[in-house]
Amino acid sequence: MSTTTLPQVSARRRRTDKLMRALLAVATGIALVPLILIIYYLLHKGLSEWTSGGFFTTDPNGNFFGNPGGVRSAIFGTLEIVGLASAIAIPLGIGVALFLTEYGKDTWYASVIRYFVDVMTGVPSIMFGLFIYIVLVISHAGGSGFAGWKGAIAISLLMLPIVIRSSEVVLLLVPSSLREAALALGAPRWQVIRRVVLPTATPGLVTGSLLAVARGMGETAPLLFTVSIAFALTGNLNAQMNTLPFQIFNDITSPRTEVVNRAWGAALTLVALVLILNLVARAIARRSRLA
Amino acid sequence: MIPPETKITEQNQMPTAGTPAGKARTEARPAPTTRGHSIEIKGLNAYYGQLHAIKDLDIVFPPNEATALIGPSGSGKSTVVRCINRLHEEIPGARATGSVKLDETELYGTGIDVTAVRRAIGMVFQKPNPFPTMSIFDNVAAGLRLTGTKLHELRERVHDSLRSVGLWEEVKDRLNEPGIGLSGGQQQRLCIARTIAIEPEVVLMDEPASALDPVSTLKIEELVDELKSRYTIVIVTHNMQQAARVADSTAFLLEGELIEHGPTNEIFTKPRDERTERYVTGKFG
Numbered sequence: 001m002s003t004t005t006l007p008q009v010s011a012r013r014r015r016t017d018k019l020m021r022a023l024l025a026v027a028t029g030i031a032l033v034p035l036i037l038i039i040y041y042l043l044h045k046g047l048s049e050w051t052s053g054g055f056f057t058t059d060p061n062g063n064f065f066g067n068p069g070g071v072r073s074a075i076f077g078t079l080e081i082v083g084l085a086s087a088i089a090i091p092l093g094i095g096v097a098l099f100l101t102e103y104g105k106d107t108w109y110a111s112v113i114r115y116f117v118d119v120m121t122g123v124p125s126i127m128f129g130l131f132i133y134i135v136l137v138i139s140h141a142g143g144s145g146f147a148g149w150k151g152a153i154a155i156s157l158l159m160l161p162i163v164i165r166s167s168e169v170v171l172l173l174v175p176s177s178l179r180e181a182a183l184a185l186g187a188p189r190w191q192v193i194r195r196v197v198l199p200t201a202t203p204g205l206v207t208g209s210l211l212a213v214a215r216g217m218g219e220t221a222p223l224l225f226t227v228s229i230a231f232a233l234t235g236n237l238n239a240q241m242n243t244l245p246f247q248i249f250n251d252i253t254s255p256r257t258e259v260v261n262r263a264w265g266a267a268l269t270l271v272a273l274v275l276i277l278n279l280v281a282r283a284i285a286r287r288s289r290l291a
Numbered sequence: 292m293i294p295p296e297t298k299i300t301e302q303n304q305m306p307t308a309g310t311p312a313g314k315a316r317t318e319a320r321p322a323p324t325t326r327g328h329s330i331e332i333k334g335l336n337a338y339y340g341q342l343h344a345i346k347d348l349d350i351v352f353p354p355n356e357a358t359a360l361i362g363p364s365g366s367g368k369s370t371v372v373r374c375i376n377r378l379h380e381e382i383p384g385a386r387a388t389g390s391v392k393l394d395e396t397e398l399y400g401t402g403i404d405v406t407a408v409r410r411a412i413g414m415v416f417q418k419p420n421p422f423p424t425m426s427i428f429d430n431v432a433a434g435l436r437l438t439g440t441k442l443h444e445l446r447e448r449v450h451d452s453l454r455s456v457g458l459w460e461e462v463k464d465r466l467n468e469p470g471i472g473l474s475g476g477q478q479q480r481l482c483i484a485r486t487i488a489i490e491p492e493v494v495l496m497d498e499p500a501s502a503l504d505p506v507s508t509l510k511i512e513e514l515v516d517e518l519k520s521r522y523t524i525v526i527v528t529h530n531m532q533q534a535a536r537v538a539d540s541t542a543f544l545l546e547g548e549l550i551e552h553g554p555t556n557e558i559f560t561k562p563r564d565e566r567t568e569r570y571v572t573g574k575f576g
Contacts, residue, residue: 177416181416181482
């Protein structure tokens with residue numbers, strides 16, 4: 001029986017391998033530290049607020065003494081503003097993505113749009129706030145200065161490129177053989193989009209949109225110059241409103257411990273809302289027939 | 292919203308079990324063998340950007356016959372069929388010039404609605420492509436629904452189409468299950484049912500069995516043989532035995548040019564062109 005001698009891995013190579021593996025493991029550990037600390041502090045400081053009476057059922061009252069009130073108006077304000085922003089950004093964004101994948105394709109115009117969408121993705125969120133401040137707040141559009149709907153527009157501008165990009169990727173995943181099958185049956189293009197492309201892509205479109213919603217929910221900067229802050233619960237989007245990010249921003253700088261603690265509770269609430277949205281997005285993505 | 296239905300030629304209706312007797316649409320049906328419609332191609336040139344894929348092609352596909360297009364990869368077989376139903380132009384950068392006639396109608400004429408062309412000329416693709424979000428029933432009904440055709444006997448039409456492709460017994464108890472749950476061969480027959488449900492005049496098949504196992508392939512070939520009593524069929528194939536089995540006439544393409552077109556047995560036994568002989572005897576390609 002003949003034996004083949006295979007070349008051995010050198011001792012130096014083995015040492016380097018071990019060292020590099022250890023370094024990568026350490027790097028991963030370091031990256032995890034702040035994440036774990038954030039979650040720890042949020043739960044440690046926020047959970048006790050959740051369980052204190054009236055956190056979810058009362059509004060901040062601005063009193064200097066006694067119970068500072070809860071975050072009810074902030075939760076509803078965030079939901080209202082992000083809801084309006086989503087109602088603007090999601091249909092518009094999916095529309096743009098449909099144009100890019102179904103009509104624009106590789107034309108000059110589509111390439112320009114794609115480029116600007118990419119640029120918009122990198123624009124700092126405070127720029128959207130400033131833009132709306134100059135265009136809508138200073139001009140007192142709609143009869144008021146700061147207003148919820150103006151914040152919603154600023155957030156929708158922020159969400160728009162995210163929706164467009166994620167939708168475009170998902171729409172490109174719809175096999176072109178399905179489009180051709182429908183076209184070959186004599187379907188007009190709008191029917192191909194409505195009956196074949198959109199239904200096939202729906203789970204992915206929902207996922208991308210929900211991630212954009214989650215992103216918009218946590219933004220503070222676009223609200224800074226557009227909505228300002230109010231304490232009371234309001235359904236009037238043409239007035240100043242309370243929002244979770246802004247309440248955290250306001251509360252955390254307060255000298256009163258109760259108010260600072262409320263900021264932690266509000267932060268935990270915001271993270272929980274975003275987490276729920278992400279879980280919903282994942283659950284829908286898992287049902288996707290495309291991925 | 293729904294574009295007006297444009298008929299290129301008189302659209303004959305298949306006899307349907309559920310059609311009430313005495314309705315206008317059921318009268319004076321021609322016998323199946325007289326149904327035929329021909330395709331006549333003259334001076335067709337097709338391009339993909341700079342690539343000249345079809346060069347001055349002249350060919351006639353006679354009514355109620357199956358014509359096979361054979362040739363090595365890249366010879367333009369698929370492009371020819373995609374030019375017939377004007378699907379070629381859907382590819383960015385692709386264009387075609389020349390004349391394609393369905394009977395007397397110029398398909399590339401001004402004012403021709405491409406969706407009407409595609410309704411009259413059905414197509415079956417290489418890979419089975421049922422719509423993944425639709426049930427078996429909806430897949431077959433898709434052509435009618437997508438074109439906005441209102442049909443009282445939609446259900447009967449779907450059932451008849453499934454019977455025509457021999458799929459009825461296999462799926463009749465699960466019409467509401469997804470079409471992609473079927474096997475590859477069943478999916479391809481489902482796609483053929485979807486194509487004939489809109490009652491086209493001509494059926495184009497682009498290597499319809501190349502992704503299927505031998506048993507499914509045989510079923511598709513038997514189906515082609517049955518369908519040509521009702522439709523004119525153009526079938527692209529890589530498989531020479533398949534061409535020999537199903538086609539009345541065979542055309543050999545090479546690098547975008549038609550080399551030879553004649554009765555299938557002649558192409559395979561005594562071809563006139565030396566290149567055809569080398570191809571059918573497996574010496575190249």
